[in-house]
Amino acid sequence: MIQQLKTALVGVGKVTDMHARALVKLKESHFTAVCGRSKEKTEAYAAKYDIKAYTDVGEMVSNEKIDVVIIYTPSQS
Numbered sequence: 001m002i003q004q005l006k007t008a009l010v011g012v013g014k015v016t017d018m019h020a021r022a023l024v025k026l027k028e029s030h031f032t033a034v035c036g037r038s039k040e041k042t043e044a045y046a047a048k049y050d051i052k053a054y055t056d057v058g059e060m061v062s063n064e065k066i067d068v069v070i071i072y073t074p075s076q077s
Contacts, residue, residue, distance in 0.1 A: 002027050002028055003028070004027070004028060004029060004030040005028060005029060005030065005067035005068050006030050006032045006064060006065060006066050006067045006068070007023050007029045007030065007031050007032060007066070007067065007068045007069075007070070008031075008032055008033040008034060008035065008051075008060060008061070008064065008066045008068070008069050008070070009023075009033075009034045009035070009069070009070050009071075009072065010034075010035045010036075010057055010069060010070070010071040010072060011035075011036060011071065011072030011073065011074075012034060012036040012038075012041055012042055012045040013072055013074065015072060016034075016045075016072055019070060019072075020034075020048075020049055023070075024049065029068075031049060031051055032051055032052065032064050032066060033046070033051050033052040033053070033054060033060050033064045033066065034046050034049070034051055034052075034053055034054070035053075035054040035055065035056070035057050035060045036053075036054075036055065037055065038055075039053070039055050042054070042055060052064060057069070
């Protein structure tokens with residue numbers, strides 16, 4: 001049996017959807033939560049993937065017992 005790691009994203013920008021879809025498909029990943037600055041935007045993003053939404057990274061990691069976090073920072077373009 002494959003051990004699943006609880007995974008999460010920090011950031012809900014343009015590039016994150018590609019990575020979220022990958023986390024959903026990976027057998028080793030249990031995509032669990034997302035964290036963003038805007039509560040409304042983060043909740044809408046979380047609803048697309050049926051995961052929990054947070055605006056505080058520490059709270060997300062602690063509450064959900066996250067194993068892996070992928071962090072996306074805004075690009076300077």
